[in-house]
Amino acid sequence: MTYRPLLAAMLAAPILAPAFAIGAAAQDAPTDWDSVVEEARGGEVNFFLWGGADNINAYVSDYVGGLLEEEYGITLNAVPLTDTADAVNLVLSEREAGVTEGGAVDLVWINGENFRTMKQGDLVWCGWTDVLPNDDLIDWENPAIANDFGVPVEGCEAPWSTAQFAFGYDSARTEEPPRSIPDLVEWVKANPGRFTYPAPPDFNGSAFVRHVFYHAAGGVDGLIGPFDQATYDAAAEEAWDILNEMEPHLWREGATYPTxxxxxxxxxxxxxxxxxxxxxxxxxxVFVEDGTFPETTRSYGLDDGTIGNTNYLAIPANAANRAAAMVAVNVMLSGETQLEKARPGVWGAPPAIDVSRLPQDLQDGFGALPQHPSVVPAAELAETALPELQGEWVSAIDAGWQENVGR
Incomplete structure (x- = not known):
């Protein structure tokens, strides 16, 4: 099932400005859950999300969409994106046209710079998360949950999943992969044409470049907190040197990068x-099971750590169906729905909720999840997890790569 025609229509349609101004009322959150459910019942939700993985699309459209339809009569319209910024820009364009109600985006899968942009621009609805019954399952005392790339969440989004970067290789043709950034540089030189990375701002390509940047900075500690130009300049010079040193040895000699x-x-x-x-x-x-990758595929973390983060669900301030969006988020935070999402054959995404707060049968369900031999255990990765940087750092690094490496 695809909803790309729906997205194209939304992006192409003229934005009509109503005769009222943006006001504080647009941010008012409900306090009674029963009233939210009553308002939401029989409605719909336009859910904008990255659409690059068939298994994720199926989980959202079929499993979550099926639950919403069955339990509440809510229709979930999954709108796949290649870049979450498209949804942010759509909300921004509506805001500039004065559209404060009835917006096209009801719910968006988001984090990092996109969330910072929406929060700073008053484009995101806040103060609603603690109304959700399943908010009790969220450990808001955890800084990795309460802060999105260093930006306080403050009731403006709800966590959906956690993730951590990992490398992969085919053990049948690569005996020992590189396990640190310096080792990777040497491996690339010794194996010309056998490595590349997507050009930033692709999400994964950008994350890879940040690993090199962390190494160039001597670790992540000096990069935590607000953006500092002097610190950036010192690390950037070394990072671009490393990446440019690798470039002639990349796939197609670095003349082009995957998009x-x-x-x-x-x-x-x-x-x-x-x-x-x-x-x-x-x-x-997932790719091993569907035959895309060989069964001998294995994944691993770096000895000096890999970056991890939390991703979230946000409701724009001008969303047309905020009550239905809240119900959708509450369903996606339930123990049963998070358990289904964590199944290796479904998605395999680690939960954003605190599993210890669930009933024992669901805790046992998480404990019994099989570990796919191709997937590095999340607990192993977490031992050397590195934090994400605030959005201004990420934007500067992406722009610096384009200027100093991508050209």
Whole structure:
């Protein structure tokens, strides 16, 4: 099932400005859950999300959409994106046209710079998360949950999943993959044409570049907090030198880069490259099971750590169906729905909720989940997890790569 025609129509349609101004009322949140459900029943939700993985699309459209239809009569319209910024820009264009109600986007899968943009621009609805019954399952005392790339969440979004970057290789043709950034540089030189990465701002390509940037900075500690130009300049010079040193040894001698993680996945499947990576390690297992990757695919973390984050669900301030969006989020936060999402054959995404707060049978369900041999255990990755940077850092690094490496 695809909803790309729906997205195209939304982006192409003229935006009509109503005769009222944006006001504080647009941010008012309900306090009674029963009233929210009553308002939502029989409605619909336009859910904008990255659409690059068939298994994720199926989980959202079929499983979550099926629950919403069965329990509440709510129709879930999944609107796949190649870049979450498209949804942010749509909300922004509506805002500039004075559309404060009836917006096209009801719910968006988001984090990082896109969330910072929406929050700073008063484009996101806040103060609603604690109304959800399943908010009790969220550990808001955890800084990794309460802060999105260093930006306080403050009731403006609800966590959906956690993720951590991992590398992958085919053990049948690569005996020992590189396990640190310096080792990777040397491996690339010794294996010309067998490695590349998607050009930022592709999400995964950008994350790979940040790993090099962390290494160039001598670790992540000096980068935590607000953006600092002097610190950036010092690390950037070294990072661009490392990446430019690698470039002649990349796939096609670095003359061009993949444009997306999807392209890199296909290149690995076709044996054009020998190393791959993904911010969602469960994808390695999914691709093995569907025959895209060989059964000998294995994933791993770096000895000096890999970056992890939390991703979220946000409701724009001008959403047309805010009550239905709240119900959808509450369903997606339930123990049963998070457990289904965590199944290796479904998505394999680690839960954003605190599993210890669930009934024992659901805790046992999480404990009994099989570990796919191609997927590095999340607990193993977490031992050396690295934090994400605030959005201004990410934007500067992406722009710096384009200027100093991509050209």
């Amino acid at each position: 997306s993680i999807t392209q890199l996945q296909q290149m690995f499947a076709n044996r054009e490259v020998d190393l791959i990576f993904d911010y969602n390690p469960s994808q390695f297992g």
